[in-house]
Amino acid sequence: MIELLKKLMLTHGVSGREDKIRELIRAQIEPYCDEITVDPVGNLIAHIKGEGKKIMLGAHMDEIGYFATHITEKGFIKVSPIGGINYLSGAFSSVVSENGVYGVLAPTKTDELPKADSVYIDIGAKSKRQAENKVKVGDFFVHTPSVKRLLGTRYVGRPFDDRVGCLVLIEAIKEIKNPKNDLYFVFTVQEEVGCKGARPATYTVEPDIAIALDVTRTDDKIGSDTLNVKIGDGPTIKIKDASVICSHELVVKMREIAKANNIKYQDEMLSRGGTDTSSMQIARRGTRAGAISIPCGFIHTNNEMIDINDVRGAIKLVKALVREL
Template sequence: MSELLMKLMEINGPSGYEHNVRAFIIKEIKECVDEVFVDKMGNLIAHKRGKGRRIMVAAHMDEIGLMVKKIEDNGLIRFSTIGGIEPISLIAQKVDIITGKGDVSGVISLRDLAGDELIEELPEINDLYIDTGLRKNELAIVGVKVGDYVVPTHKPTFLGNKKIIAGKAMDDRTGCYVLIKIIQNLKKQKLPLDVFFVFTVQEEIGLYGAQTSLYKIDPEWGIAVDTTNFNDPDLKVECGVGHGPILIAKDSEMIANKCLNDTLQEIARVKKIPIQVKVEEFGTTDASKIMMHKGGMPAAILAIPVSNIHTTISISHMDDIHNCILILEELLKNPPKSCIF
């Protein structure tokens, strides 16, 4: 079960560079649905035909990353962030620069401090650079140039608790994994819905893939499967890793459809699956674009709790991921009727 997720997490796919993730997913699902196609934006859409209402179930393929912005004369590389990343989390991280001639390894460093100088403020991106050990002319020879993608090199691994997985790109390869497993599990089952599983692009920089895919499939309601953070290692707040998937009732851009949320909670109650509810002040997901399509539609977010979110290595619990699959499978087999206007 976890081997597929680990393979997904290993693939490099920052926003705008999702093609390798997309190719991997196509191989996993092409025999399990009625149609697979890629739109002009790069979204991967898998259609499982049914006679009921059209539903969009979305997870984004892209991950956070960096891009080469400037190469100094001494060979140090300045970079821009792709998605929301706290600069302090990047210090001393090993990265690969993806070039047309192959990957070039480097380490992200902070400017040298003089003597006993202390850092009095959190570093900004302009305070950081990538050191490859190469001079500017040598970087040109190996193919490094402005606009190249930069990705972390952390391989996924299990921690002391073998149900807890850590690695890069957990946001949102866990969501992609959930969709893949649902597609595979329901391969031979007829559903009372016309389902479009959409693996979106460029979510991290503006939800662009979700927005454009909606014009093609024109759903009547939708669910986004994503990740969300929790902030208390002692689990003194309601939402924590290993305590079940999270329904996000509100984020910075939307309020989820209450009827859909109630339905998902009832499924969890009947199936005796732990589930959590969260009110978020920051961030949003593809669901905010789904909700605003045309005249608007019901939309909800089912998220997997992740610690160290939007860093080069995050942590999640396989039980939460598995339970997310169980809840969504039941929703697709027995969808609500009263929530859809």
Template sequence: MLLEKLCNAVGPSGYEGDVRRIIKEEIKDYVDEIKIDVMGNIIAHKKGKGKKVVVDAHMDEVGFIITGYNEDGTLKFSALGGINAKIIPSKVVLIGEDKIPGVIGLKPIHLQSKDERKKAISYDECCIDIGSNNKNQTKKLVALGEYAIFDTKFSYYGEGMIKGKAFDDRMGCAVLIEILKENYNCDLYGVFNVQEEVGERGAFVSAYNIQPDIGIALEGTICADMPGVPKYLRATEIGKGPAISIMDRTSIFDSDITKDIIKAAEENNILYQKRRAIAGGNDAGAIHTVGNGAKVATVSVPCRYIHSSISSTSLDDYENTVKLMKEYLKTL
């Protein structure tokens, strides 16, 4: 399955090569032109008439970067993207191209003082244990600046549910690949950007070079439909369809485009929901601020537990996102 292949691929910010190779192979027979820019973004062009339309997804996932060595052979590290330190202890990771296994260690709670148990966890208190006995041994295996990712495999569970890593934003990548397999009348650019998780860096470059009139970001977005979370804090909910954003930290989305997307959903009986949160940001924040600017919107697949070692979502929500985007693009 395409989603499985994408989610199991390695692609932290700045190291998106594996994901890029998969996408290029998947789309090569469906587009008129593929370019890879200096940043490493994929720009796939389906030539048409009228306004330039960019549909965007980002290839990178959150991960870690190795920053130093401890005397006992464990590694110092920092986040590569937004990963809260609370969720990292005891997680299994893979380091670099050799996929060296490691475990994120923290002082056992049994040995922590009362004050230590109360305070927030920091990256400085954690280490990555690769089973090495000393610093010199570790230096031979792992170089400074190597990346690390969560060691999580894609799988199915429950009824119509899937789980795995990097749903933010391999969901968007998979949706965009499926979109590109059909033909439209608009001048369409399918753009797979790099380094979104560290500040939308790839999107600034690709948007500047394309100068689109319309930009739509496809995302795997936050979902908090669980016990103890009040209704008003549930940004999205599993099983209620693709989420259409109104505003986030970096964008106020164009009301006309948003209405047209909703109209496409309603006319084609596609389940959808509005994203009830303004937290976070995505590539749309870059697309609408470069060159002459562009009108933007965001459509997302709701995903539980994003920016952690594992996420989950509904296959129905993913498939409805594909359907909605195809129907909307046909109206242009």
């Protein structure tokens, strides 16, 4: 499982450019699914047939990053942010382009927090021409991915958001045999730029119940204001975040199923941030929607932190839900 997590994290895929990560996920799940399609916006939709309720589970494939917008005379690359970049973490750190060109995200001023228009990427080029040989306008960059183990069951690196959600679904898919319910697993595009992919995916699938798998902020890390969620205390069942109030009936049912299966979970009330749940809830005439989150420290930095036991708990919870909902 850790090996697959590493593969998922080291494969680039900025919002709108999820092709490589999509192919990786597709190859992993293809043997276990009855049907796999890619919709026009790029969502990967996998179907495992069953007779009961139509249940959709989703995780987003995309990650935050940058698009190159302009190359200066001196060979520096100006970029535009894709998703919610944390410049405090991003400044002076390593980035890599879709073609494997490394660079440093450098701020133009060092005495204040950098902003989108006061950073550029230095790939070591001596001139515009040299830079243009390596990077074209429109190429994407991400902060260099990594995965490292810390003490015990904790891991640090990027982008756990939301490759860890993809991992949960992939592992669940591998273990589900002849399900009672009719299951759809969607790996969505463009969550980081406004939960865009999940809406057409939900429109297409038209599920009775939709559940997103994503990461959530925690309150045991410096500078966090989230209430009650801790890394290592189990996956969360989301009640609300800034983008959605989850279906109350579904939340109650998810809690019951978690308790009945002795799966440790946390209540999640997130004051900031959103998830695909919001888009799933409002497709067509509306869907009963909820979310399971993996507690994650330092979200959107180069060192996101998770506990692998929370991932194991989430896999168990997903398997219990598709069986018992």
